[in-house]
Amino acid sequence: MADNALALSSSAANPAASASFVERVRSFSPGQIMAVLGGVAALIAVLAVSLMWTKEPDWRVLFSGLGDKDAGAVVAGLDKLQVPYKLSEGGGAIMVPGDRVHDARLKLASQGLPKGGTVGFELMDTPRFGMTQFQERLQYQRGLEGELSRSIGALGAVQSARVHLALPAQNTFVRENQKPSASVLLNLHPGRSLDRAQIAGIVHLVASSVPELSPKQVSVVDSSGALLSGEDASADKTSLDPGQIQYVSQLESAYIKRITDILEPIVGRGNVRAQVKADVDFNHTEATIEEFKPNNGDQPAAIRSTSTQEASNGAGAAAAGVPGALSNQPPGESKAPINGANPAPQAAGQSAGGQSNRSAVTNFEVDKTVRYTRNATGSVRRISAAVVVNQKAATDKGGKTSFTALPEKEMEQINALVREAIGFSKDRGDSINVVNAPFKMEEAAKPVDLPFWKQPEAGSMIKNIGMPVALLLIALAIIFGVIRPALRRAQVAREEAQAAATQSEGRLNAVLDDTEALPAPERAGVPLLPNQAPNENVNDLRTFAKDNPAAVALIVRDWMAGGKAETQ
Structure with a gap:
């Protein structure tokens, strides 16, 4: 029995060496077990959600604006290709992972999809x-x-x-x-x-x-x-089309650039401001002019036509003259001065044999001019220019800035340059106004430093770096805030039980030593009385077993293990 007590004392003195992890878990109370299981479940859930969020694909638009028929054909094609997809915009847009957009488009195009309706x-x-x-x-x-x-x-x-x-x-x-x-x-x-x-x-x-x-x-x-x-x-000719508006804007910008380019070398960069308003005529006109002028000058006029009439009455003179072709030649070209009087018609002549009448009418060419005019669209009707030139700035020793107006002669030169730059025309009604005034130079607004979480790149950085760190912190919080305190409370309770078992074991060993010192009833041959020491020791053992059932169970288990070892 002394050997069993020594074995019990050695096993009770060092329980951590013989207790396994399963035995520790079995020693947990129901509340501690629920706390540990809840912490582990929460940790697994957080890890799963975080993993799903980080593994969420970057969806890109594959096709948009598709009809129902084309969208159905594309979805069927993606199912055959085993490409994940999701619908947006009410099914009008199909989105796939970003790394598979181009591959899916090429494969669907080889199938003739989408057909476009x-x-x-x-x-x-x-x-x-x-x-x-x-x-x-x-x-x-x-x-x-x-x-x-x-x-x-x-x-x-x-x-x-x-x-x-x-x-x-x-x-x-x-x-x-x-x-x-x-x-x-x-x-x-x-x-x-x-x-x-x-x-x-x-x-x-x-x-x-x-x-x-x-x-x-x-x-x-x-x-x-x-x-x-x-x-x-x-x-509708009352409104301008976008092309005409763009032409006017480009024309005004060209005039402004001319003014600034010619004045900035004189007054300095940024010291001149100009605005130009161009009135452009987009009407399309065509005109044909036919002018008739009287014949003037001493040059002979060109004859247009000549008409001659001859009439005779009575017996005329007998034919005379040299017969043949030489006498039948036409008359020469008639010429008359432009300003001269019309030739008097020949009077009727009397001959010995009868009466004859001859008249001639001559038509001259008329001086005529035909002119065709077609005006180009987009012609400038009027230009108005407003120019502001900054005054000269000077800074004194105290750092105070003062402005001085430009001389009158210099302003006249600037005015003349502006006139030449825009092609000033008084007949066209152009107007120019050049003013010399100090510029109010405002300090450039300082860039606003946005907080880190509002910057565009913060989202990707949080997803790539912040998420793993957050997962680590959550895992550490669950481990050190839930699981470790539960294990520590279980360890403290176990140590208290071991301390109580050690104290009870000392009392039990003392009782056992006293029991072994007394003679056995059979060997002494004397019957034991009720008030003798062995009965008191048995009562002490019963009280100890009632007060410390766990310690007695450990002792009995060690006895059984020792008996099996001796048997073997």
Whole structure:
């Protein structure tokens, strides 16, 4: 029994050497176990959420503005390619991870996706037997409309386009066939517009793609229903189109640059401000002038026509003269002075044989001048310029700045330079106003230092660096705030139990020593009385077992382990 007590004392003195981790966990109270499990679960949840957030792909737009049919075809193609995607903008935009955008586009393009809602000449790729001539012509027309829609949709400002062609059937037995016509519907990107040159390009693109189609038979309309082509598109002359407004702005900027470039070398950079208002005439005028002037001068006038009339009455003189061709020559060219009097008509002459009358009318050429004038659009009608020149600044010893006006002679020179820079014309009604005034130079606003969390790069930095640090801090807080205190409380309770077991073990050893010192009842041969020492020791053992059940259990377990070892 002394050996068993020694074994019990050695095992109870050093429980950490023989207790395993499972035994420590088993020694936890239910509250401690729940606290440890809750901390571990919270740590796992935080790690999982953080991992999912950091692994969230960078979604990029693959296609946008798709119709329902095209969007469904693209989604089916992405499913076949096993590419993750998500829909946005009500299904009109399809987004995929950023590292797979280009690969997905190329693979979908190889499948002909998206088709864009229009079909082109691919309709002719699959011939069908039994088609009538009307069906073939209609299919060709559909393909041509689709190809034109795609070509127009390739323009930067155009989001989508639809083309309608009216191609009448040509008949050789009809003297005048009906001419084809076309209409184009444009859907522009928000905030974009087309200028006259771009609209004319669309018109000629369609007209050149259809045989015998005149550009005048092509109508271009935008999504708001406004007519963009044709004569009716420019019927409203009261407002300027964007091209004209841009021309006026460029013209005014050119005049301002001329003024600043010529004055800054004199007054210094930043010491001159100029504004120019140009009144531009965009009216298109044509004039034809035909002038008639009287014949002036001593030069002979050119004869336009001559008319001669002769009349005779009675018996005339007999024919005389030399017969033949020499006597039948026409008269020479008649000339008359411009300012001279008209030749008097020949009076009727009397001859011996009868009466004759002869009259002549001469028409002269009239001096005429025809002049055709066509004024160019965008001519400048009037220019108004306002120029402010800074005064001379001087700083005294005290650091105070004072301004001095420029001399009158220098201001006259500046005024003359401004006149020459803008091409001043008094007949045109131009006006110039040059003022010499001090500039109020305000200090440049200091850049505002934004807090770190408001800076654009803070988001990516927090995601790349701050998130792992935050996870580490959360893990340390859970470990040292929940798990470690629970383990420490369990360790303290175990140490207290071990201390109580050690104290009880000392008392038990003392009782056992006293029991072993007394003779056994069988060997002494004397019956024991109720008030003798062994009964008192048994009562002490019972009291100790009742007060310290854990210590007694450890002692019994050590006895059993020692008995098994001796048996073996």
